[in-house]
Amino acid sequence: MSKKIWVHAEVADGKIANVTYELLSKAYDLAGEMGDGTEVEATLVGSGLEEEAGHLARFGAKKIYLADDSKLKLYSPVIYAPILADLAAANSPEIYIFGATATGSALGPAVAARLKTGMAAHCVNLLLDERKQLKALVPSFGGKVIGEILCPSKLPQMASVKPGIFVKKDPVPMPKRVEKVDLGVYEKLFDAKGLEAVGVVRRPPEGLPLNEAQVVLCGGYGIGSQENWNTLEKLAHLLGGATASTRPAVDEGWTGEHNMVGTSGQSIRPKVYIGFGISGATHHICGMNESGVVISVNRDEESPIFQVSDFLVQGDVNVILPALLEAVKSEME
């Protein structure tokens, strides 16, 4: 029997989340490297997902294990974890990858605990060692240190990866092969007391999603005021880009947490990143260092962000930001 690399497909509002396609794309490459006809497969849990399963096939999943029931519409660790752990125990994948999303970060380790196997969290890369075992690269100390995490004696070797780390390939037409999971044995859990998922509330995304923006304007503590933040928003809008933030900017209340970049936020790789008033704490750099070109504006010439910038402006955000807004405006006339 050929080896298998599994990806757990995350569902948000009835659709497969983008991170799943990124993970499938990486899994496809790893399967090629592993050789011997290694196949990529996916697990999918939710309600009314038969159609969506087709997308997984187009991104390389040779087989999709689908647990589909109206009672599975909302994520719950009480039901999802046993379903996935039992599937993995029965089918013995070599590797099992989850998105390090809000849901995946809770579900993945629960599945790992049930399987008594190891899981590398928030990996920034997944490689194979000379024995074709998973070598996960994991940041710690806010990204200052990268460590290899191996899982040498247990299967599956599990890992979680944030959205935006891997690049999604183009889908190719492919018929889907779905294996429906028999949910009879889980009936008891459906009605279990103690924890009930009530609903999901989405805040409408403000502006362009960060991971789709080609230019990202990121503001840090050095932005200094709500007024400057508003200028940043205006500029991002004119450029067809998005704003991003660091933790201190969120703490100041200039913006919400939704567009925070770094180890406790998102990972981005826009064509151009411009940082305003960002000192460059490792927590933040870890989330933006894959950007195409990095431009930084900061008053302090000692700012660590300058070390990781292609272009640097040692200057006052209060002056540079309005000047840039004017320059862009005049180009539009």
Place this chain on the structure above:
Amino acid sequence: MTYNIAVCVKPVPDPKHYDKVTIDPVRKTITRTGIPTLLNPVDKNALEAALQLREQYTGTVTAISMAPPDAGEILREALAIGADEAYLLSDRAFGGADTLATSYTLFHGLKKLEAAKGYSFDFVLCGCESADGATAQVSSQLGEWLGYPHLWNVFSLQEVDPKTFSIKTKLENGYMEWRAQAPLVLGVSRELNKPRFTSVMGIMKAKNKPLQVWGREDLPEAKDEFLGLKGSPTQPGEIFTPDMKRSGKVLAGTPEEIAGRIVTILRANGVVVGG
């Protein structure tokens, strides 16, 4: 209602100083000389949630940590903030633990405590992640070992009735809402509450509160195959500091000139400026 609450805490190097973390090139170990040790910041939110529950209802708050012997200090801090008792699980046999072995050790510490106290914990609260390793896996895995429902990234915990809670967990662009009853394991986020400050009175009181250290022999029910390095399915390989250095060309001139050069760079990299 009476709620008995356990709060899992961890000593971490102060995150403000992570730029000083280096790797010993010969021994291939992490050097963190001179970086002070703190109670993991978000663990304070877990402790605060526990104290608020104790105040709203009645009950007990027990702080527990699996850490090296010098972690007594952060447990003393937890006592000063308001925990009733503290337990440190510390033994060479627990060392080298990954999240699975860590959560297993905490699980057995809690079981032992429950047996000693004659009650079971209604809430087990953890910070949703540690500042240093930041795997964020321990709370979920502890929930699995305990066989309790677990939620992660909890930013709201409200009473519906004294036995039922409305809980919100963060999602990308939104949140998920839950109805839940004890027993529960919750990994809480920093938005859940504002941790109280340590008072002088608290520090005085903490000196007389029980702080006990338990070793391997104190957890006889725990199996060696799940403890410490041996019980850790993940093993660390090489470590390195990523080289993210870029060329750092200086853009100088008047603000207008600098703005013009940025526009040029934007265009050169495929960003449409002004059609």
